[in-house]
Amino acid sequence: MKSHVITALRVVIALALLGSVFVQTVMLTLAWRDIDDIPLAIRIPVIVIFFLEIVALQVIAVCIWKLLGMVRKGTVFSSSAFKYVDIVIGAIFAISALVVSHAIALARLNHLVLGDEVAPGVIALIGGFALVVAGVALVVLVMRALLAQAVRRDAEATAYKSELDEVI
Template sequence: MGKLTVLALRIVLAMGITGSVFVQAVMVPLLARDLNEDMGPDIASVSVPVIVIVLLGILTVEVSMLCVWRLLTMVRRGTVFSHAAFRYVDVVAGAIAAASLLTFALGVVFAPGESVAPGVVLLIGGAGLLIAGVALVVVILRMLLAQAVARDAEATHLQDELDEVI
């Protein structure tokens, strides 16, 4: 991976983390106020679970971005094909799976009552399903990483044997 690509991704991750902290500090309190004041009584009754789900969802995104940052550091150092990388990939997959569950939970919170249309709840469920699909893609990529680590270890072993022969 080129230095420019790593730098570009680090800039995107830094902006994403900064933006998510801003959303947590400024936008979520404003959302909480709006849910309690401006919306009907049906929405006000579920405002606390909605705010908790939103905050936890933002946390899953932040955790994923920090793990990708660490993986980028490993790429830059040339150590990404090691067992240490699995820890970060597993955390990313877990965070995405948690985001999927949080999305389904949001749909469950909105489902009862007349304040949110059934189609919106269905869309939220579809989004949860798509997020679960992303988690599965990360699991597949983890399997590819495992194969690459095994191949790298095998290549190192063969190189050591060749060095002994020479």
């Protein structure tokens, strides 16, 4: 991968991380104040779920940052890359579970505070989104399997090269 592509991606990740910290510190505080008429039993979980989703995205960004460093050094096809990929997969699955939690919190909010039931279509849309997020985690899991295959092939090629060097 070209150096300028890695640099551009790192700039995007850095800006996203800065934006996420802004959302965690400023926007969630404003949201907390904005929904002060909602009971704490619902308000706390909603804000905590948003906070945890942002943390999971930050974890993913840091792992991708580390993987980009490995790409730059040419060491991405090693076993040390797996820990970062595994963390990304876990974080994506966590986001999927947190999205489901949002659907539950939304249903409780409307039922307890507003006295209305949430339209089934809204919950279905949120559930569908959670399913799509879980699908992204599965795609990354497939990519991990491809990385494992590439690491094995790289090790085989290194072994064949050393055997060939001995023969020569």
